[in-house]
Amino acid sequence: MALLDNLIRPNIRELSPYTSAREQFLDYGLTLLDANENPHGPIGLQANPYSLHRYPDPYQRTVKNKLATIWGHPAQGIVLGNGSDEIIDLLIRIFCEPGKDEILITAPTYGMYKVAAHINDVAVTEVSLTNTFDLDAVKLLQKVGANTKIIFLCSPNNPTGNLLSGNEIVSVLSGFDGVVVLDEAYIDFAEEQSFVSKITQFPRLVVSQTFSKAWGLAGIRLGVCFSSLEIAHYLNRVKPPYNVNQLTQQQALLALDAREDLAKLVQQVRIGRELLSEQLQQLDMVEVVYPSQTNFVLVKVKHPEQVFEYLIEHQIVVRNRSKVHLCQGCLRITIGSALENHKLLDALKGFES
Numbered sequence: 001m002a003l004l005d006n007l008i009r010p011n012i013r014e015l016s017p018y019t020s021a022r023e024q025f026l027d028y029g030l031t032l033l034d035a036n037e038n039p040h041g042p043i044g045l046q047a048n049p050y051s052l053h054r055y056p057d058p059y060q061r062t063v064k065n066k067l068a069t070i071w072g073h074p075a076q077g078i079v080l081g082n083g084s085d086e087i088i089d090l091l092i093r094i095f096c097e098p099g100k101d102e103i104l105i106t107a108p109t110y111g112m113y114k115v116a117a118h119i120n121d122v123a124v125t126e127v128s129l130t131n132t133f134d135l136d137a138v139k140l141l142q143k144v145g146a147n148t149k150i151i152f153l154c155s156p157n158n159p160t161g162n163l164l165s166g167n168e169i170v171s172v173l174s175g176f177d178g179v180v181v182l183d184e185a186y187i188d189f190a191e192e193q194s195f196v197s198k199i200t201q202f203p204r205l206v207v208s209q210t211f212s213k214a215w216g217l218a219g220i221r222l223g224v225c226f227s228s229l230e231i232a233h234y235l236n237r238v239k240p241p242y243n244v245n246q247l248t249q250q251q252a253l254l255a256l257d258a259r260e261d262l263a264k265l266v267q268q269v270r271i272g273r274e275l276l277s278e279q280l281q282q283l284d285m286v287e288v289v290y291p292s293q294t295n296f297v298l299v300k301v302k303h304p305e306q307v308f309e310y311l312i313e314h315q316i317v318v319r320n321r322s323k324v325h326l327c328q329g330c331l332r333i334t335i336g337s338a339l340e341n342h343k344l345l346d347a348l349k350g351f352e353s
C-alpha cells in the first residue's frame, strides 16, 4: 500500500472495518443463521426470486465480475456505490482530513463535489475553465497547495456539456501527486474513449461512471468506480456494508446482459439532441446552443429568469444555470423524448409570441 501512504487519512489506514459473515459465505445452499434475517419474508411479494429476505452480497461480486470482463479492468479495482454521488463522498472521506485538507474543482462543474467536501468539512478551491469551457492544466496545477488531496475533473462536463481536452487531463495526471477523480457520468454519449484504460499508467487516477444516464437506470442508484486495487481496498473499508441493494444488483446484471441495446439508447438521445439544438437555434430568444457530448444542452437565452419561470408555469422544468460562473444567461436542458422536446419547443415559441 506504499503508493498511498501519505494520501490516505491515518484513521482510515488504521480502521478495523465492519465485517459480516456474508462476505465469506455467499452460497444460499448453506443454513444462514448469522445475520438476523427473517426466513418467512419478504412481505408484500408473491414470489421471492432474488431472495429479498437475505442481505445482498456486500461486494456485489457477480456484477463486478461482469463489469470487469466488459471493461478489461480487474474486479478488485471496481467499487460500486449507491449512485456515483456515494463514490464522491467515499473518496473525500478516505483521502481528506476534515478541517485541514482541500479538493480542487473546476468552475463550473457538477455541484456535488463541493457539497460532499463541505459536508466533510473539507475546503474547496475552484479554478475557472477557459472561455471555451476547457481545462487549463497549468493554471489548475498552480492552485495545488500542500493540503490538496483530490482534483475532481468532469468530462464530459456538467453543466457545459463538452469533453475536457485529453491532453490537459493527462497533464494534470502527470503533474499532481494526489488523486485525480475523473467523473465520466456522461462518457457513453461522447465521441471520446473513457480513461479507465489509463489507470494502470496513472495509479492515482480514479474514474467514476454511473448507470443513471446512458443506461437509463437513474432509479436503481448505481455508480461504478474504477481505480487501482489499493484505492478500491480503502473504499471497501469505508463504504456501508450493504450499500448496493439486491434489486439494484439484479437489475444491473440484466442491463449488462442487454448491453448491445446501449448504443441504440445513446443514438436516440444523440438524434434528439441534434434536432433540439437545431430547433432551439432558430428561436429569437436563443443566443447560443453550446455543442454537447451529453444528454443535455446548455443554452444561452435573452431573459433566462423569465424563460425559466415561464416554463415552470407550463409544467416544464429545466435547470437555471444563469448565475453559474461562465454560464451567465444559460439554462441547462435535458434531451427528453421526442414528445417532451416538442412540448418544450412549443412552449418556448409561445414565450416569443
Ligand SMILES: Cc1ncc(COP(=O)(O)O)c(C=O)c1O
Binding pocket: 082, 083, 084, 085, 086, 110, 154, 157, 158, 183, 185, 186, 209, 210, 211, 212, 218, 221, 222, 223
Ligand atoms: C457529472 C455527474 N456526476 C455524477 C452524477 C450523479 O450520478 P448518480 O446518479 O450516479 O449519483 C451526476 C448527476 O447528474 C452528474 O451530472
